[in-house]
Amino acid sequence: MTMQRRDFLKFAGASLAGALASASAHAKPSSGRPHIVIVGAGFGGATCAKYIRMWDPTIKVTLIESNAQYFSCPMTNWVLGGLRTMEETVQSYKNLPGYGINMVHDTVIGVDTDKRSVTTKDGKKIAYDRLVLAPGIEFMTDLIEGYAEGEAAGKVLHAWKQGPTLATSQATLLKKQLEAMPDGGVFVIASPPPPGRCVSGPYERACMVAHYFKQHKPKSKIIMLDGHFDVVSKGPMFKKAWKKYYAGMIDHRPYNLVTKVDHKSMIVTSEFEDVKADVINIVPKQRAGAICKLAGVRADSAGVWCPVNGITYESPKVPFVHVLGDSVASNMPKSAHVSNNQAKICAAALVEMYNDREPNSYPIIGSTSYSATSDHTSGPIAVVMRYDPDKEAYIRQPGGGASEDSDEINFEYNKTWFDHIWADTFA
Amino acid sequence: MHVKASVFLIFCGMLFAVSAQAEDKPVCLIAGWENPASVCVAHTKTIAATCYICHGPNGKSSGAIPALAGQDKAYLVTAMKDFKAGKRETTVMKKYAMGYTDSEYEALGEFFASIK
Numbered sequence: 001m002t003m004q005r006r007d008f009l010k011f012a013g014a015s016l017a018g019a020l021a022s023a024s025a026h027a028k029p030s031s032g033r034p035h036i037v038i039v040g041a042g043f044g045g046a047t048c049a050k051y052i053r054m055w056d057p058t059i060k061v062t063l064i065e066s067n068a069q070y071f072s073c074p075m076t077n078w079v080l081g082g083l084r085t086m087e088e089t090v091q092s093y094k095n096l097p098g099y100g101i102n103m104v105h106d107t108v109i110g111v112d113t114d115k116r117s118v119t120t121k122d123g124k125k126i127a128y129d130r131l132v133l134a135p136g137i138e139f140m141t142d143l144i145e146g147y148a149e150g151e152a153a154g155k156v157l158h159a160w161k162q163g164p165t166l167a168t169s170q171a172t173l174l175k176k177q178l179e180a181m182p183d184g185g186v187f188v189i190a191s192p193p194p195p196g197r198c199v200s201g202p203y204e205r206a207c208m209v210a211h212y213f214k215q216h217k218p219k220s221k222i223i224m225l226d227g228h229f230d231v232v233s234k235g236p237m238f239k240k241a242w243k244k245y246y247a248g249m250i251d252h253r254p255y256n257l258v259t260k261v262d263h264k265s266m267i268v269t270s271e272f273e274d275v276k277a278d279v280i281n282i283v284p285k286q287r288a289g290a291i292c293k294l295a296g297v298r299a300d301s302a303g304v305w306c307p308v309n310g311i312t313y314e315s316p317k318v319p320f321v322h323v324l325g326d327s328v329a330s331n332m333p334k335s336a337h338v339s340n341n342q343a344k345i346c347a348a349a350l351v352e353m354y355n356d357r358e359p360n361s362y363p364i365i366g367s368t369s370y371s372a373t374s375d376h377t378s379g380p381i382a383v384v385m386r387y388d389p390d391k392e393a394y395i396r397q398p399g400g401g402a403s404e405d406s407d408e409i410n411f412e413y414n415k416t417w418f419d420h421i422w423a424d425t426f427a
Numbered sequence: 428m429h430v431k432a433s434v435f436l437i438f439c440g441m442l443f444a445v446s447a448q449a450e451d452k453p454v455c456l457i458a459g460w461e462n463p464a465s466v467c468v469a470h471t472k473t474i475a476a477t478c479y480i481c482h483g484p485n486g487k488s489s490g491a492i493p494a495l496a497g498q499d500k501a502y503l504v505t506a507m508k509d510f511k512a513g514k515r516e517t518t519v520m521k522k523y524a525m526g527y528t529d530s531e532y533e534a535l536g537e538f539f540a541s542i543k
Contacts, residue, residue: 051476337480344476348469357465362457364526366477368519382519384526386458399525403518409491410518413481416490420483427484 033058034354037118037128039108039291041065041093043336044325045134047343047425053099056351062102062126064118069093070426071162074336075418076171077201080159081208082215083375086172089162091426111295113318130350132313133297133306134324134339135289137161137197143259143285150263150280160197160283177279178209183217185278188268190258192285193227195305197326197334200233200381202226202283204371207238210246211374222250223277225270227257234371234381234402241373241406258282288327295321305329310387310394311361312353313346322346332385332394336421338367361389370414371406378414379406458528471534474527478535481519486539497543500536507532 036052038045041063049063070091078084097103104126110119117127139158141147150156157177159170166172178187187209191202206222213220231238231252242250253270260269261282268275268282287304288297297306297315306323308315308330313322324346325339332338342365349359365385372378383400387393403410455467462470475486478495482488486495495503509515510524517524527535 055472340480341477344473348473352465352469357469358463360457360462360466360470360473362460362462362470364474364477366480366523366526368481380519382522384523386526397526400522412491413518416488416492417481419490420488420492421480423489424479424484 033060034129035060035062035127036130036132036350037062037064037126038132038134039064039118040134040136040289040325041067041070041096041103042134042136042325042339043421043425044339044343045132046070046093046096047340048132048134048324048347049101050096050099050425051344051347052350053101055347056355057100059351059354060102061100062104062128063096064104064106064108064120064126065093066105066107067163068105069163071164071166071169072336072422073160073162073198073201074421076159076162077205077208078372079171080175080178080205081211081372081375083208083211083372086166086169086175089171090166091422093426095427108291108294111291111321113295113321116320128320130314130320130322131295132322132324132346133289133291133295133327134343135291135327137286137326137334138289139284140287141284144282145260146262147282147284150261153263155263155266156261156280156282158283159281160201174279174281178212181217181220181278184219185217185221186276187213187220187222187279188225188275188277188281189222190225190256190268190270190282191227192283193257194232195334196283196286198369199333200238200369200371203231203234203238204373205281206250206252207241207246207371207373210242210249213249214246220249223275224250224252225256225258225268225275226252226254228254230254234379236404237379237402237406238371238373240404241377245374286326288323288329292323292327297321297323298327300329310392311345311359311363311389312349313342322350330394331396332365333367333369333383335367335369337369338365340421340425341365341367361387363387365394368417370410370417372411372414373406376408376411377406378411379403380410380413456530467534471531471538474531475535475538478539485542487542495539495542498536498539500533500540503536503539504532507535 038049049061072089075089106120106122108118157170157174159174162169256270258270288306292298299317315321324342326334345363352359368382370378370380381402384397385394454461482495488494507524510517510520
């Protein structure tokens with residue numbers, strides 16, 4: 001009976017795929033091969049473009065990106081710690097055209113999902129057979145009173161999204177503020193409850209800034225106003241590291257969602273307290289990038305993230321529009337690793353469908369993320385999630401989770417991970 | 428009616444494939460589920476591409492994480508089994524080994540062994 005049921009589900013999945021494939025056959029342009037337009041050249045978008053071209057060089061791919069270079073979020077905490085330079089976090093797009101990707105540096109300002117075209121700031125109109133959106137996150141700054149004014153005054157930074165230039169990138173600005181802060185000052189870092197980009201990031205940031213303080217400003221303090229109930233990612237590892245390397249320096253305050261900031265008095269207000277700061281770093285709540293709203297795919301119940309079909313990453317709401325990376329509504333971590341991995345699953349599904357083959361109904365996502373706890377120690381979290389077409393969800397496999405300790409070998413792996421994910425995405 | 432008949436035919440075909448172990452079987456298994464052979468080809472290249480994120484593009488490492496390209500198939504399969512069983516010390520690989528099946532170890536082993 002089990003086999004029969006499974007087979008029925010299998011068949012249902014194949015029918016869906018067949019319908020998708022025949023629908024896309026109608027979408028073929030006169031040249032005979034499809035044109036896939038990808039918006040956003042980060043770990044999701046650039047990887048998707050590259051792998052579509054590697055797996056089927058007959059598919060035409062246009063990759064639209066506003067910035068001239070890629071500004072990585074992974075490793076910017078290392079810059080704050082003095083372990084790397086900002087220049088080392090920037091990646092060139094120069095290799096992508098070598099895969100036959102039509103790279104367009106422009107900003108999409110309109111999406112016509114009926115006629116299937118996008119319009120850009122420079123006045124271009126680009127037709128697509130399928131549109132893949134990988135814009136990353138947008139901040140909901142209006143949820144924090146005074147945030148917009150503080151950011152405009154340069155006194156409140158998120159440093160949770162980088163670019164558009166090295167000089168204006170918020171990690172650059174935050175590093176300068178930390179360097180200008182007197183010894184004995186207070187650095188406040190506030191983070192929202194999940195879901196959001198890189199859940200372990202704020203805790204790594206606390207480690208890296210503490211590392212910098214320990215070398216240069218040992219009387220300084222870090223106050224973490226955490227919208228989470230605890231150190232929810234790699235908790236035991238971070239807590240051990242804080243005690244071992246930075247005793248008395250990091251004051252972690254859970255259940256402390258920030259509601260207001262006054263950049264003139266430098267007071268950060270949470271649901272429970274007012275905290276006086278010398279340097280303010282607030283990571284606001286996030287939602288899917290603005291283009292997802294333009295395309296009508298920010299379609300979860302709160303209108304914040306984008307639900308997708310777990311096999312193709314197509315929006316169930318808007319046909320021929322796919323979404324990758326942090327913008328996706330799912331139980332997956334919003335990490336570089338997951339974005340890169342989703343991009344490959346989407347690329348494989350599109351390649352199979354445009355070659356009249358059934359896409360794989362059982363994709364697997366692996367997610368690994370490393371966090372540094374000092375200038376010589378890191379620790380990983382790893383989880384494998386398998387798509388179950390019966391439940392229409394990615395199911396976490398047993399055995400996944402975080403290491404309880406950070407160490408030297410994982411610091412070496414962490415560095416290699418950076419090099420490899422960048423090479424896999426951009427080289 | 429058409430759908431039911433098709434399901435029935437596929438079901439029968441699957442039983443035949445499982446019981447007769449036909450040489451030219453048009454199906455392959457992913458986690459115990461039957462698929463056209465092309466799906467398994469796509470599945471293997473996609474899960475291999477997951478490995479690239481840490482182990483380097485095409486499994487060619489430039490750093491501390493070991494290379495997979497050109498490794499002996501039996502070595503890779505044994506390594507995964509040992510990670511899963513806890514016989515070999517790991518940082519993240521036990522967590523990965525537990526998420527993949529024996530047939531996926533085999534497919535990945537073959538895939539990386541073939542990269543020169």
